[in-house]
Amino acid sequence: MLNRADFYDAELKRHNAHLRAAAGVGIGDRVLDIGCGAGQSTREAASVAAEGEAVGVDTSPDMLEVARQRSDESGLRNIRFELGDAQHHAFPAASFDLCISRFGVMFFADPAAAFANIAGAIRPGGRIAWMVWQSQEQNAWSGAIRQALAPGTAISTNALTPFSLGDPAIATGLLNAAGFVSVDFIDVREPVFYGPDVDTAFDALINLYLVKDALARTGEAPGAAMQRLRDLLKAHMTPEGVFFDSRSWIITARRG
Secondary structure: HHHHHHHHHHOOOHHHHHHHHOOOOOOEEEEEOOOOOOOOHHHHHHOOOOOOOEEEEOOOOOHHHHHHHHHHHOOOOOOEEEEEOOOOOOOOOOEEEEEEEEEEOOOOOOHHHHHHHHHHEEEEEEEEEEEEEEHHHHOOHHHHHHHHHHOOOOHHHHHHHHHOOOOOOHHHHHHHHHOOOEEEEEEEEOOOOEEHHHHHHHHOOOOOOHHHHHHHHHOOOOOHHHHHHHHHHHEEEEEEEEOOOEEEEEEEEEEE
């Protein structure tokens, strides 16, 4: 799990600065981090909110174990982590000034219910800063990998879930219904990083849901698909490592 945590943090390294700038954490803020994973974004928030608190929530007990270990090592005392699904987690009412998320709010079974529950945890006038993927067409890491592994097959519902908030009209409608106002979208164009070399990137990717889902949708022997994946990674190798184009939104809004 440490390797998985390190992979995600490295993959999204170039996105973090954009999210931090948009969030604008204050020294006394109480910050809620949805889908915190191994807690990098939670720790960054806690380090700024020195007179406040940062609370990370995630559905993975393994990731939260890493998060707690790393926050202990960092010496932060104004941070804690909770296991739960934010769609129905029992948050204290109106207790947070800011809610952040780094690609953690696209996966709810019922996003309307989830956003309403999160809104209830934010004080009136409080803010959100959520980073989400734009459409799959704008994200080469998804489309190119899927096509390499299972060319010609239809896109599965699971493969599209990470892009469920890519349409600003859909995201705005859900947020307005939950009580958020002044919804805005910041366009972020940064590549995702998959490893310093092809072998490292290959080993990391074959354990991800995206690859497993694509392989399940093709009837051919896996060897040919694996070679196509390796060839694709070679084509995206740069002097700094393996990169794929990506585009995301940072959604900002206020609790009405």
